[in-house]
Amino acid sequence: MDKSIKIKIDGKGIIAKEGQTIVEAAEENGIYIPTLCHLKGIIPSGSCRICNVKVNGRFLTACTTKIHDGFEIENNSPEITELRKIIIETLFVSGNHYCPACEKSGNCILQALAYQYRIMIPRFPYIYEQREIDASSPKLILERNRCVLCKRCVRTIKTDDGKNYFAIEGRGHKARIILDEELAKTMTEEKAMKAMENCPVGCILKKETGFIKPIGERKYDKESISKVCVK
Amino acid sequence: MNKPVIATTSLAGCFGCHMSILDIDEKFLELIELVEFNKSPIDDIKTFTKPVDVGIIEGGCCNSENIHILKYFRDNCKILVSLGECAMMGGLPAMRNTIPLEECIKEAYLNGPSTVNEEKILPNDEELPIILDKVYPCHEIVKIDYFIPGCPPRADLIWDALLHLATGKKLELEYESFKYD
Numbered sequence A: 001m002d003k004s005i006k007i008k009i010d011g012k013g014i015i016a017k018e019g020q021t022i023v024e025a026a027e028e029n030g031i032y033i034p035t036l037c038h039l040k041g042i043i044p045s046g047s048c049r050i051c052n053v054k055v056n057g058r059f060l061t062a063c064t065t066k067i068h069d070g071f072e073i074e075n076n077s078p079e080i081t082e083l084r085k086i087i088i089e090t091l092f093v094s095g096n097h098y099c100p101a102c103e104k105s106g107n108c109i110l111q112a113l114a115y116q117y118r119i120m121i122p123r124f125p126y127i128y129e130q131r132e133i134d135a136s137s138p139k140l141i142l143e144r145n146r147c148v149l150c151k152r153c154v155r156t157i158k159t160d161d162g163k164n165y166f167a168i169e170g171r172g173h174k175a176r177i178i179l180d181e182e183l184a185k186t187m188t189e190e191k192a193m194k195a196m197e198n199c200p201v202g203c204i205l206k207k208e209t210g211f212i213k214p215i216g217e218r219k220y221d222k223e224s225i226s227k228v229c230v231k
Numbered sequence B: 001m002n003k004p005v006i007a008t009t010s011l012a013g014c015f016g017c018h019m020s021i022l023d024i025d026e027k028f029l030e031l032i033e034l035v036e037f038n039k040s041p042i043d044d045i046k047t048f049t050k051p052v053d054v055g056i057i058e059g060g061c062c063n064s065e066n067i068h069i070l071k072y073f074r075d076n077c078k079i080l081v082s083l084g085e086c087a088m089m090g091g092l093p094a095m096r097n098t099i100p101l102e103e104c105i106k107e108a109y110l111n112g113p114s115t116v117n118e119e120k121i122l123p124n125d126e127e128l129p130i131i132l133d134k135v136y137p138c139h140e141i142v143k144i145d146y147f148i149p150g151c152p153p154r155a156d157l158i159w160d161a162l163l164h165l166a167t168g169k170k171l172e173l174e175y176e177s178f179k180y181d
């Protein structure tokens, strides 16, 4: 039997299973901790830091940290909310996000997080960095203006024999997502669809599938991401 | 008490936000009981004739004229509000920000598929405002006090915001009306 562990999140005592991460334990107990680079069911990479919480006074990423008895976790404090806002605002100004013209609008995690934290305008100036769009593959478009370099595509979309379709090329602000030209030619419909779904933003787009759901019926139109994720 | 005075303008926008103001429909009759309009396309008053309480800006800044008008509003309005995505982040006009200006102008006036310009004339007259290197959100040019998001912002949200501004009450934004599109 799984050993149960007692922890506290924002002062509320909860019981979780040994081996669970903070994000998993919270979700099971109906508590929302925001995630962006993490995708349920895969090994977390801890790269975006949106899930930052304070554990016994120290900042840790909740998607990568396994729970231990006696953890006292701060999740909704003003300090942490402020940090999360800064991360979201940084992502908005370091890409080019024109939500009204975006295929993912209404279904986008980055946008939903901005709604969750009621971000009106970023505190930083826009950079408007030049990023190249790649529509050369038969099924997919890479709209790099919107990529947040979360690597969800790299980590989850693979051929049956385990080869990566996606990779990150370059470093620092030049880093960009690329798609293997040869493998892309034989990509199945399902894989292409999965790639679009797993991308949290509107960077990976399956050709001819944008704007399918009307405004009002999209994932985060009526309910905030905190409600959609913790049901 | 005198009615609060409101002014509005459209800079680099599509007038969609102003259309959304009109979309409050019959509530407009209530609105004009509550507030007085000064400089605005709605009543066609071209210059400020008195100090204004609330200035509402649609669109970002894409040329020198936009900057001039925006500063003119800041100088004459106690409170300045950015209305809609273009005012708040540049919006669709800002999609040109990642393309060099020269390329944009050539595409518009020389090479565009529907362009007929045999004499190859480019707009260059001192009467015309100068195009800026980029399209800027209003808050990067002057201080903006409040923001009403949306593309365009929902008419109900505009109504609520105007009502709260006119009565000086705090507005709690509903999740469903807080949208970037």
Ligand code: SF4
Pocket (backbone or CB within 6 Å): A096, A097, A098, A099, A102, A103, A104, A105, A106, A108, A109, A110, A111, A146, A201, A202, A203
């Ligand atoms: S990816 Fe998300 S945040 Fe970026 S433009 Fe699209 S909807 Fe907006």
Ligand code: SF4
Pocket (backbone or CB within 6 Å): A146, A147, A148, A149, A150, A151, A152, A153, A154, A177, A198, A199, A200, A201, A203, A204
């Ligand atoms: S393309 Fe999408 S999934 Fe891949 S790294 Fe960029 S944002 Fe993440």
Ligand code: FES
Pocket (backbone or CB within 6 Å): A034, A035, A036, A037, A038, A045, A046, A047, A048, A049, A050, A051, A052, A061, A062, A063, A064
């Ligand atoms: S979700 Fe935990 S670091 Fe990105």
